Amino acid sequence: MPASTDPARGVFVTGTDTEIGKTLASCALIHALREQGLRVAGMKPVATGDVAEAEDALALREASGMRIALRRMNSFLYEPAIAPHIAAAQVHRRIDLRKVASDYRHLTDRADFVVVEGVGGWMVPLGRRLMLADLPKRLKLPVILVVGLRLGCINHALLSARAIADDGLRLCGWIGSCVQPAMRSQKENIETLTSRLSAPCLGIIPPLAGDQPERQAAAHLRPAALRRALMLPEVQSA
Ligand SMILES: Nc1ncnc2c1ncn2[C@@H]1O[C@H](COP(=O)(O)OP(=O)(O)O)[C@@H](O)[C@H]1O
Ligand SMILES: [Mg+2]
Numbered sequence: 058m059p060a061s062t063d064p065a066r067g068v069f070v071t072g073t074d075t076e077i078g079k080t081l082a083s084c085a086l087i088h089a090l091r092e093q094g095l096r097v098a099g100m101k102p103v104a105t106g107d108v109a110e111a112e113d114a115l116a117l118r119e120a121s122g123m124r125i126a127l128r129r130m131n132s133f134l135y136e137p138a139i140a141p142h143i144a145a146a147q148v149h150r151r152i153d154l155r156k157v158a159s160d161y162r163h164l165t166d167r168a169d170f171v172v173v174e175g176v177g178g179w180m181v182p183l184g185r186r187l188m189l190a191d192l193p194k195r196l197k198l199p200v201i202l203v204v205g206l207r208l209g210c211i212n213h214a215l216l217s218a219r220a221i222a223d224d225g226l227r228l229c230g231w232i233g234s235c236v237q238p239a240m241r242s243q244k245e246n247i248e249t250l251t252s253r254l255s256a257p258c259l260g261i262i263p264p265l266a267g268d269q270p271e272r273q274a275a276a277h278l279r280p281a282a283l284r285r286a287l288m289l290p291e292v293q294s295a
Contacts, residue, residue, distance in 0.1 A: 100114075234262040
C-alpha cells in the first residue's frame, strides 16, 4: 500500500450540469485510483432525490468496495429532488459544513483518498449565504470538472472553469462524458475544450452500455494525467 501524501487526500468532482455523468466519472475515478493501489472512499455530502437512499452514494460505495456508513457519505440527504437550499429550508435542516468536514475526516481516517461528488453544477446555493464552492474550500480540495458532451457544453464548461477560478479553487483536470451519443462535431468540441480549458483532460468517457459502465469508464481515464493532476506518487512495481 503506497503511503498517502498530503496533497493527494481527495478531490471534488463537479460538472457542467446535473445528469451529465458526475457519478459515472466519480465511480470511474475511484476504480482508476484503486488500480493505483489506493484505498478510495466516495462521498456525496449533499444529495437530493425522490428516494430514501441516495443512489449516488450507493454507486460510489459500490465502486469503492469499502463498507462505509451511508450517513457518513451523505452528510445531508433531502428527499425531494429539488435545489438543495430549497429542500433544506423546507425541512428546516440547514447544511452545516462542520458536519461535512467531520464526515470527510471519518472517511480520510479510513481511506487513502476520497472522491467527493458535488451536486448539480457549480453555482449551486447550499443555504442563504452558503454556496457549493464553500464545500471544496472548506475541505481544501482541488476540483475536477465533468463536462457532459452535448451541444452547449463549451459555454457551460468555460463558464464553470471561470467560476471555479474566481472562487479561488484549483481546477486540476476535466473529464468529458458522452451523454449525447449522436453529438455532431464532437471531436472539434473536445479539441476546443482541450485548448481553452487551462486544466488537462483526464479522459473522455464514450457512450457506454451494458454491464458495469463504471469499470468500463475507468479504462478511458488517463492514469499518468490523473497522477499528475492529483499529485499522486508513481506506482511502485511489485
Ligand atoms: N458516457 C456515458 N455513457 C452512457 N451513459 C452515460 C454516460 N455518462 C452519463 N451517462 C448516463 O447519464 C445519466 C446521468 O449520469 P450521472 O453520472 O448519474 O450524472 P450526474 O451525477 O451528473 O447527475 C446516468 O443514467 C448515466 O448512466
Ligand atoms: Mg450524481
